[in-house]
Amino acid sequence: MKKFLLPLFALTVLACNDDDNVNNQDINYSKLPQEFPFSTLTTLNGINVIxxxxxxxxxxxxxxxxxxxxITDRGPNVAYSNGIKILVPNFTPTIMHFKINADGNIEVIKYIKLKNPSGQPITGLPNPVGMGSTGEIAYAADGSVLxxxxxxxxxxxIVAAADGTFWVSDEYGPHIVHYSADGIELERISPYGVNTGTRKLPAVFxxxxxxxxxxxxxxxxxxxMLVGTMQSTMYxxxxxxxxxxxxxxxxTFDLVSGQTKQYLYKQDGGASDxxxxxxxxxNTEFLVIERDGKFGxxxxxxxxxxxNxxxxxxxxxxxxxAVDGMKINNKTLEQSTWDEINAAGLKPVTKTLAVDLVSKIGYEHDKFEGIVYLGNNKLAVxxxxxFGVADDGNGNPKTKILPKTGKQDKGTMYIVDIQ
Known part of the structure; x- marks a missing residue:
């Protein structure tokens, strides 16, 4: 596999504490901004999909x-009709393994494509009914049904386990999928109990x-234990x-027993966030992203x-x-007000602000989606x-432009201090 060397794109380094963490010692995070090594995946109507x-x-x-x-998602796509256009139907969701080397540059070590239990590359196409679908219809770029x-x-x-395997969660299903170090599916955990393995998530999911x-x-x-967050209020x-x-x-999912627990999280925003x-x-305290769809x-x-x-x-x-989960006075939790939930003696997780990226570093991107805690009150973002494209409003791709710089949006890593 060919390796790529490049300086770290848009890296911001702030003050350091005295905590110990192996992922944050003796690593040079101070390189000047530089783009990740993205070439063109395909070109559609003059639009470069990276x-x-x-x-x-x-x-x-x-x-x-x-x-x-x-990790990538299902691949480049835009909204269309009653579903989405999958712009590259044979795209395979992929893991990128990289490191910050001694010079402070990003070095891509390898790419790992996700595969089914037979070792064949999967796609980002929706699952069939009864296997994780909630009615998504996938279309090709020309509008034909896939x-x-x-x-x-x-x-x-994505989670990288100590044994070299990976755990990946998704927006279909939802599924939690266990992959080998080479990206081959070992087990699939979902509310459906399909394909690989019999362990399940609660039916309500x-x-x-x-x-x-x-x-x-x-x-x-x-x-x-695995700990998963649902993106928004479930129906x-x-x-x-x-x-x-x-x-x-x-x-939460106990990896030995398969037992699960559920907790409530109260968002600051609303349905679109x-x-x-x-x-x-x-083991009990975590950092969680809340975002909307606007650029910073x-x-x-x-x-x-x-x-916590x-x-x-x-x-x-x-x-x-139970497909509707726990109820309060014959109402589901999603039907209940927070006053009703509190009156029933149910407490959501506690939360305090760790960092506002817009006010802290002038964060420009819209889809703030990945975080890694490094210790020392430092966070990788x-x-x-x-894939450098956005929806033009008519079911076609256009170049995704950062409004502040006028440049195509590309993958970026930051390091920021948190409270």
């Missing part, structure tokens, strides 16, 4: 300091909002009745909160298979550049 997209999720290497993994993929993934977050699945996931430092019991648009859920990636500080220079919301599961109520209820 082979970017890395930044939907990110994680540190579990043992090698200064090494990271970043098929589905039993093992398709709209990957959004099948009512996730389309394109708003498990946007974030991490592993606790003890290696015992429980239905879209029309899920009126508490600031309520979303966190789910997102809870994205999550990264651990301890246009007044966008790009914040990170410290949250200690003291929060497990809202799993007594029936793992990644953006999803959407």
């Amino acid at each position: 082979n970017g997209g890395f930044g939907s999720g990110a994680t540190a290497h579990p043992t090698q300091k200064g090494e990271f993994y970043a 098929g589905t993929d039993n093992y398709g993934l709209d990957s959004e977050s 099948a009512k996730r909002r389309p394109n708003r699945g498990m946007e974030g996931m991490c592993m606790t430092p003890d290696g015992k 429980v019991p239905t879209k029309a009745l899920a009126t508490n648009t600031t309520l979303t859920r966190i789910v 997102s809870v994205c990636d999550i990264t651990p500080i301890s 220079s246009e007044g966008g919301l790009k914040k990170v909160y410290r949250i 599961l200690s003291g929060a109520s497990d809202v799993s209820g007594s029936d793992f298979t 990644f953006n999803d550049d959407d």
Whole structure:
């Protein structure tokens, strides 16, 4: 595999504390801004689609300091009709392994394409009905209808385990998928229990909002538990009745027993805003992204909160298979007001602001989607550049432009201090 050397794009370094963390010692994070090595993936109607997209999720290497993994989503796409246009239908969601070398430059080590259990590359096409679909229809760039993929993934977050394998969560399903070091699917955990393995997520998670699945996931430092964040309020019991648009859920998955717990998270924004990636500080304390869809220079919301599961109520209820989950006075949690939830004695996770990226560093991107805690109160930040394209409003791609600089949006990594 050919290696690429380049300085770190848009890296901001602030003051350092005295905490110890192997991912933050003796690493030179001070290089001047430089773009990641993205060539053109394809050209559609004169629009260059770059082979970017890395930044939907990110994680540190579990043992090698200064090494990271970043993952793409399902591939370049734009909204169209009652679904989406998949601009490159054979695109395979991919992991990029890279490091910050002794000179402070980013060195891409390798790319890992995700594969089905037979070792064949998967696509980002939706799953069939009953296997993770909530009605998404995929179209080609010319508007023709595409098929589905039993093992398709709209990957959004990644965890690198100590044994060299990966855990990936997505916006279909939602699924939590275990991949080998070479990207071959080993187990798929979802509300459906399909394909590989029998372990499941609670049935209520099948009512996730389309394109708003498990946007974030991490592993606790003890290696015992996965912690996933749903992007937005789920449609429980239905879209029309899920009126508490600031309520979303966190789910934990015990890797040994397969047992799950659920916690409530109260967003500051509303239905159009997102809870994205999550990264651990301890086994109970985490950092979580909240963002909207605006660019930073246009007044966008790009914040990170410290949250703590200690003291929060497990809202799993007594029936793992209940499609509407726990209820209060015969109403689902998504139907209930926060006053009703509080009156029932249910406590959401606690949260405090860790950093506002717009006010702190003038963060420009719209899709702030990946974070990795480095220790020393330092946070690595990644953006999803959407492969350099945006929706022109008519179901066609246009170049995704950063309004402040006038340049095409490309994958960027920052280092920032947090409170």
